[in-house]
Amino acid sequence: MAEHPPVPRAFHIMTKPRGPICNLNCAYCYYLPKEKMYPGSDFRMSDEVLESFTKQYIESQQVPEVTFGWQGGEPLLMGIEFFERAIDYQEKYRKPGVRIINTLQTNGTLIDEAWAKFFHAHNFLVGLSLDGPQAMHDAYRVDKAGKPTWERVMRGKRLMDEYEVEHNILCTVHAANADHPVETYRFFRDEAKVEFIQFIPIVRRDNETGYQEGLAVRDQSVTAEQYGKFLIGVFDEWVRHDVGHLFVQIFDVALAAWSGQRPGLCVFEPTCGLGLAMEHNGDLYACDHYVEPNYLLGNIMDTPMLDLVTSEQQQAFGRAKMETLPQQCIDCEFRFICNGGCPKNRILVTSEGKPNLNYLCSGYKAFFSHIDRPMRMMVNELRHHRAPANVMRAINEKDLALERAFATARRNDPCPCGSGRKFKNCHGRHKT
Ligand code: SF4
Numbered sequence: 001m002a003e004h005p006p007v008p009r010a011f012h013i014m015t016k017p018r019g020p021i022c023n024l025n026c027a028y029c030y031y032l033p034k035e036k037m038y039p040g041s042d043f044r045m046s047d048e049v050l051e052s053f054t055k056q057y058i059e060s061q062q063v064p065e066v067t068f069g070w071q072g073g074e075p076l077l078m079g080i081e082f083f084e085r086a087i088d089y090q091e092k093y094r095k096p097g098v099r100i101i102n103t104l105q106t107n108g109t110l111i112d113e114a115w116a117k118f119f120h121a122h123n124f125l126v127g128l129s130l131d132g133p134q135a136m137h138d139a140y141r142v143d144k145a146g147k148p149t150w151e152r153v154m155r156g157k158r159l160m161d162e163y164e165v166e167h168n169i170l171c172t173v174h175a176a177n178a179d180h181p182v183e184t185y186r187f188f189r190d191e192a193k194v195e196f197i198q199f200i201p202i203v204r205r206d207n208e209t210g211y212q213e214g215l216a217v218r219d220q221s222v223t224a225e226q227y228g229k230f231l232i233g234v235f236d237e238w239v240r241h242d243v244g245h246l247f248v249q250i251f252d253v254a255l256a257a258w259s260g261q262r263p264g265l266c267v268f269e270p271t272c273g274l275g276l277a278m279e280h281n282g283d284l285y286a287c288d289h290y291v292e293p294n295y296l297l298g299n300i301m302d303t304p305m306l307d308l309v310t311s312e313q314q315q316a317f318g319r320a321k322m323e324t325l326p327q328q329c330i331d332c333e334f335r336f337i338c339n340g341g342c343p344k345n346r347i348l349v350t351s352e353g354k355p356n357l358n359y360l361c362s363g364y365k366a367f368f369s370h371i372d373r374p375m376r377m378m379v380n381e382l383r384h385h386r387a388p389a390n391v392m393r394a395i396n397e398k399d400l401a402l403e404r405a406f407a408t409a410r411r412n413d414p415c416p417c418g419s420g421r422k423f424k425n426c427h428g429r430h431k432t
């Protein structure tokens with residue numbers, strides 16, 4: 001049985017008006033090599049494609065809010081005039097009572113006053129790519145000359161603060177920042193003063209195409225163990241100080257899942273297929289991570305967008321995520337949130353030698369088991385119509401009780417942390 005109804009009420013297309021063209025040369029980027037897919041192209045979305053896309057996209061959605069997602073490459077390289085035309089077309093084709101939302105992902109280096117004013121005037125929600133404090137960000141996020149970019153990104157961020165542009169942070173987790181979760185998180189909270197952060201793991205296949213092929217990953221990638229420890233490190237800081245006023249996407253997703261709801265983030269959904277990507281010329285692909293010839297559905301200028309979205313090819317792509325799940329995932333206690341993770345990262349074999357285990361599996365498991373108790377506490381608060389933020393008081397009280405127990409424990413007592421080891425061989429080691 002097909003997982004999705006033939007015509008979904010809503011779907012999302014990540015739109016790339018400038019294709020893979022970017023003013024930066026980030027070392028882990030999977031999208032820059034896609035330039036080779038369109039030899040001779042000017043990589044600029046034409047007016048004709050923009051208008052047809054806008055019309056079809058709005059017509060296809062059966063929901064009161066339609067979200068346009070602009071990405072790249074670097075979408076600001078299209079210039080403000082392009083986005084002004086986009087907004088004109090959105091208004092032209094907007095159905096009565098439907099709200100249009102624009103989101104845009106940028107490296108932030110080209111944001112000036114004019115852009116900041118434009119974003120503010122048109123209520124854009126901007127995602128800013130920033131990988132933490134200067135040294136960690138500049139390790140990989142460099143321009144075409146190999147020069148660091150952190151200062152330019154921070155200037156763009158300050159302008160967005162000044163002009164009250166709604167924005168959030170997309171921080172990738174990679175070899176250069178993965179061992180510094182608390183420093184990275186505190187930078188965002190205390191210096192950049194952000195309210196919403198996504199932490200996205202870098203798992204970059206080692207190939208020249210940027211396609212999902214080959215089983216080796218590049219050195220910039222985070223390891224599963226590092227990713228698990230990173231999320232745990234951030235969570236431990238967040239759950240003691242920031243619940244309810246700083247939002248970390250994967251924690252929100254976890255709370256939804258622990259509450260019995262759908263995770264709501266494609267990587268943790270049981271199936272794929274409703275988050276597509278469109279290149280500058282109208283070519284529609286199964287997903288942003290599968291912009292490669294085998295996953296091309298067709299061009300919206302030749303075939304109606306809805307036919308492509310509901311095609312058997314795309315439905316098969318969506319179902320494959322569930323159908324290829326290894327037994328280890330089917331039996332896993334965390335399947336309710338994880339669902340095997342994104343297929344692009346399923347490059348390991350299970351303990352039974354079966355394919356399709358997620359590269360990040362051991363990190364996910366460590367993280368999910370670490371947050372189980374606090375998540376249950378928060379769910380309990382929600383069920384009783386109380387604020388999940390109450391978890392902070394409970395955990396801080398527990399910390400305090402533990403500190404007192406450490407202070408009075410004798411060398412040969414069982415360690416108060418519950419490890420089962422003697423105090424002298426556990427938390428009391430430095431004392432003795
Ligand atoms: S392939 Fe990965 S990124 Fe794409 S829709 Fe599926 S889970 Fe999401």
Ligand code: SF4
Nearest residue numbers: 329332338340358361
């Ligand atoms: S934690 Fe690992 S075994 Fe469990 S569902 Fe996720 S990828 Fe599969």
